[in-house]
Amino acid sequence: MERLKGVLDPEIGRSIVDLNMVRDITVDNGNVTVKIALTVAHCPLAKTLQTDVENAVRKPGDVESVKVETTTMTRRELEELRLRLQTASTASSTQKDGLAVGPGIERLGKRGIRSIIAIISGKGGVGKSFVTSVLASELKKRGYEVGVLDADLTGPSIAKVLGVTGKPYKGAGGGIVPLRTTSGIKVMSINLVLEDPSMPVIWRGPIVNSVIRQLYWDVDWGDLHYLLVDLPPGTSDAPLTVFQSLPLDGVIVVSSPQDLASMIVSKSVNMAKKMNAPILGLVENMSYLKCPSCGDMMKLFGEPRGEKLALSQGVPFLGAVPLDPAIARLSDEGRIEEYSSPIIASIADELRARAAKQADQLAQALPIAWSMEPSS
Amino acid sequence: MERLKGVLDPEIGRSIVDLNMVRDITVDNGNVTVKIALTVAHCPLAKTLQTDVENAVRKPGDVESVKVETTTMTRRELEELRLRLQTASTASSTQKDGLAVGPGIERLGKRGIRSIIAIISGKGGVGKSFVTSVLASELKKRGYEVGVLDADLTGPSIAKVLGVTGKPYKGAGGGIVPLRTTSGIKVMSINLVLEDPSMPVIWRGPIVNSVIRQLYWDVDWGDLHYLLVDLPPGTSDAPLTVFQSLPLDGVIVVSSPQDLASMIVSKSVNMAKKMNAPILGLVENMSYLKCPSCGDMMKLFGEPRGEKLALSQGVPFLGAVPLDPAIARLSDEGRIEEYSSPIIASIADELRARAAKQADQLAQALPIAWSMEPSS
Numbered sequence: 001m002e003r004l005k006g007v008l009d010p011e012i013g014r015s016i017v018d019l020n021m022v023r024d025i026t027v028d029n030g031n032v033t034v035k036i037a038l039t040v041a042h043c044p045l046a047k048t049l050q051t052d053v054e055n056a057v058r059k060p061g062d063v064e065s066v067k068v069e070t071t072t073m074t075r076r077e078l079e080e081l082r083l084r085l086q087t088a089s090t091a092s093s094t095q096k097d098g099l100a101v102g103p104g105i106e107r108l109g110k111r112g113i114r115s116i117i118a119i120i121s122g123k124g125g126v127g128k129s130f131v132t133s134v135l136a137s138e139l140k141k142r143g144y145e146v147g148v149l150d151a152d153l154t155g156p157s158i159a160k161v162l163g164v165t166g167k168p169y170k171g172a173g174g175g176i177v178p179l180r181t182t183s184g185i186k187v188m189s190i191n192l193v194l195e196d197p198s199m200p201v202i203w204r205g206p207i208v209n210s211v212i213r214q215l216y217w218d219v220d221w222g223d224l225h226y227l228l229v230d231l232p233p234g235t236s237d238a239p240l241t242v243f244q245s246l247p248l249d250g251v252i253v254v255s256s257p258q259d260l261a262s263m264i265v266s267k268s269v270n271m272a273k274k275m276n277a278p279i280l281g282l283v284e285n286m287s288y289l290k291c292p293s294c295g296d297m298m299k300l301f302g303e304p305r306g307e308k309l310a311l312s313q314g315v316p317f318l319g320a321v322p323l324d325p326a327i328a329r330l331s332d333e334g335r336i337e338e339y340s341s342p343i344i345a346s347i348a349d350e351l352r353a354r355a356a357k358q359a360d361q362l363a364q365a366l367p368i369a370w371s372m373e374p375s376s
Numbered sequence: 377m378e379r380l381k382g383v384l385d386p387e388i389g390r391s392i393v394d395l396n397m398v399r400d401i402t403v404d405n406g407n408v409t410v411k412i413a414l415t416v417a418h419c420p421l422a423k424t425l426q427t428d429v430e431n432a433v434r435k436p437g438d439v440e441s442v443k444v445e446t447t448t449m450t451r452r453e454l455e456e457l458r459l460r461l462q463t464a465s466t467a468s469s470t471q472k473d474g475l476a477v478g479p480g481i482e483r484l485g486k487r488g489i490r491s492i493i494a495i496i497s498g499k500g501g502v503g504k505s506f507v508t509s510v511l512a513s514e515l516k517k518r519g520y521e522v523g524v525l526d527a528d529l530t531g532p533s534i535a536k537v538l539g540v541t542g543k544p545y546k547g548a549g550g551g552i553v554p555l556r557t558t559s560g561i562k563v564m565s566i567n568l569v570l571e572d573p574s575m576p577v578i579w580r581g582p583i584v585n586s587v588i589r590q591l592y593w594d595v596d597w598g599d600l601h602y603l604l605v606d607l608p609p610g611t612s613d614a615p616l617t618v619f620q621s622l623p624l625d626g627v628i629v630v631s632s633p634q635d636l637a638s639m640i641v642s643k644s645v646n647m648a649k650k651m652n653a654p655i656l657g658l659v660e661n662m663s664y665l666k667c668p669s670c671g672d673m674m675k676l677f678g679e680p681r682g683e684k685l686a687l688s689q690g691v692p693f694l695g696a697v698p699l700d701p702a703i704a705r706l707s708d709e710g711r712i713e714e715y716s717s718p719i720i721a722s723i724a725d726e727l728r729a730r731a732a733k734q735a736d737q738l739a740q741a742l743p744i745a746w747s748m749e750p751s752s
Contacts, residue, residue, distance in 0.1 A: 122530070122531060122576070123500060123501060123531050124499060124500010124501040124502075124531070124609045125499060125500045125632075126500075126501055129636075153612070154498070154609070154610035154611045154612050154643070155498060155499050155500070155609055155610060155640045155643070157636055157640070160635075160636055160639060161636065197639055198639060198642035198643060198646060199646055200498070200611035200643035200644065200646050200647040200650075201611060201612075201643075202611050202612070202616060202647055202650065203611075203612055204581050204612065204613050204616065205580050205582070205612065205613055206581070208612055232609075232610060233500040233501075233530070233531055233608075233609055233610075234530035234608060234609075234610070235576035235577060235578050236530050236577075236578075236579055236580065236581065236584055236613065236614070237580050237581055237612065237613065238612070240580065256501075257704075258707065258708060259536075259707075259708035260505075260533055260536055260537065260704075260707055260708055263536065263573055263574060264531045264532075264533070266574035267530070267574060267575065267576035267577075268576065270574060270576050271576040271578055274576075274578065289676070291667040291669060291670060291672060291674070292672075292674065293667060293670050293672035293674075294667060294669050294670035296667060296668075296669035296670065298667070298668065298669075298701065299701070300665070300699065300704065301701075301704045302701075302704045302705060302708055323676065325674065325675065325676050325678075328633075328634050328636075328676065328677045328678045331634065331635075331636055332634060332635035332636060332678055
């Protein structure tokens with residue numbers, strides 16, 4: 001029971017012991033069985049919770065095997081939990097909504113979205129869309145409801161790498177219904193709206209800005225644990241609009257090992273600082289390449305310097321992702337969800353841990369997973 | 377003499393035979409000596425002309441060695457030539473100047489600049505700045521006066537890769553004097569003006585647009601054979617301003633082998649078409665990589681598809697440039713001028729050939745080389 005105290009409910013962010021979810025523990029010669037009461041029967045986060053429990057209880061030479069059994073809370077237990085959560089949460093929820101940040105630029109609200117994370121870089125071609133889409137699928141694998149907003153109107157990649165085609169339509173509520181990937185990630189990109197994806201949108205700033213706001217506000221994102229926003233390169237209109245209009249919870253910076261990239265990425269980091277956006281950390285992409293023939297490690301774009309760059313900018317370093325020819329292939333085939341990156345998986349875990357610390361998560365609404373339909 | 381007819385003066389674009397520059401031909405058993413009268417004593421284009429003459433005259437089994445001797449035209453000969461050129465040219469020069477393209481957007485004039493070439497791609501990180509800077513140095517090697525305008529205000533790379541530091545100052549004529557690289561290329565970039573190159577310019581479109589116009593118009597570029605303009609990614613404000621404000625003579629499109637890149641590059645090509653900018657062709661960058669250890673050829677970003685892309689867009693294919701770790705290193709060290717790329721060298725020759733075909737070159741002014749000071 002002591003070991004289980006550290007296990008947090010993947011959504012509520014509280015100890016499962018405190019939440020009264022641990023119902024039974026049986027110890028039989030180093031073989032432990034734990035019975036957990038889930039909040040809802042088909043909770044998509046159940047698997048993540050099971051793995052967390054296993055990892056917490058197992059200890060070589062002490063506990064050799066862990067079996068996790070699940071049951072479901074009764075309606076009465078659920079009501080009790082709901083009451084307890086609502087009392088515990090301070091009413092600080094709507095604080096961020098409707099915050100004016102400048103003349104004529106109103107910060108939009110969060111509605112049913114828990115965390116909005118922007119992926120920025122300043123420089124183009126360093127792999128923002130790759131990080132965004134793989135991070136989205138890592139979060140989805142853990143059972144979270146995830147959406148991706150492609151804020152790069154002039155160079156939209158998200159729909160293609162995630163293999164989404166078709167036209168979004170207007171739902172019953174009047175909002176635009178985003179399309180879903182095979183794994184269920186909600187996607188909205190300007191390329192889904194264009195008749196021909198090779199046609200450019202030759203728009204000046206004011207139109208770009210209003211369309212970005214529409215892609216966020218006029219889309220019926222529904223309840224989401226995470227909305228990832230893929231930003232275009234640069235520090236002009238489009239990124240500025242995202243920083244000013246969207247209630248961002250965090251920013252992930254993507255860099256590449258070139259000194260040149262570092263300089264331009266620094267501009268982006270400094271922009272985020274100026275805009276008071278919390279920077280979650282920096283990930284270096286294309287750090288090295290392993291030759292498929294001889295296995296030799298190549299530093300194509302120079303010595304990895306992500307850690308140094310992160311240090312000099314005073315932001316956490318999230319890791320170095322190697323260049324892999326499979327990335328280009330899977331992106332071109334719209335199958336990037338099949339790609340696994342241990343570094344990006346750890347960023348997903350980092351986001352989970354962070355969200356758990358944010359007590360005001362609870363203030364917003366009841367857990368999203370409670371209202372989610374079983375995925376199949 | 378017949379073979380020399382095809383040799384064009386590298387600046388005037390007319391046959392050196394017609395220009396009365398061939399003064400003597402001596403043939404001695406397959407060894408030929410050609411005497412050429414240069415327009416000015418220290419003509420920086422002399423070497424290019426000498427090479428052209430050698431290549432035209434030499435034929436294995438016929439002419440084994442070619443010696444090119446040079447002399448200088450007398451003042452009277454020069455006056456005669458000048459008169460002949462001015463009569464031949466039709467007075468169509470100022471046609472392009474002051475062309476209004478939209479309300480409030482006036483197309484700027486060309487002043488002393490012969491050819492303005494924009495390097496575009498739509499997608500970031502495919503190597504626009506690399507192509508721009510290497511093309512500039514290839515043209516400079518051939519003796520031309522070259523300038524580079526970095527129109528990427530939010531991600532300026534040009535000053536760094538060309539190793540230019542220092543602050544531009546106001547010249548006697550009131551214009552800003554661009555800085556020069558070691559080989560003499562004139563450079564103007566926003567990063568040369570910023571106090572700290574890691575600080576972002578967080579500007580919305582209208583400011584971006586007016587600064588791009590200033591970098592062109594308020595800078596004293598002087599007489600140039602070529603001004604290369606490095607564009608930012610995207611199809612929004614900055615590229616739009618360059619297309620609308622600058623009297624472009626041509627556009628070079630840079631792509632990378634990813635299918636994803638092709639889609640976004642197509643947007644850029646379609647933008648150039650909509651803006652009636654003549655597209656000189658498409659160059660594919662990072663087409664393949666040779667492993668430095670085992671020599672294996674890798675297609676990092678997928679199968680090269682530049683030629684197919686160019687064909688589908690109806691633009692000439694200029695060639696495929698391999699990925700080379702030396703590029704990142706030299707760029708980071710500001711020594712990209714030392715890099716040689718046969719493909720980009722051939723693009724430089726293509727530009728020469730094109731310029732030679734444009735008869736209205738002559739109409740603008742007298743050859744720039746005539747007024748250039750010897751470089752050392």
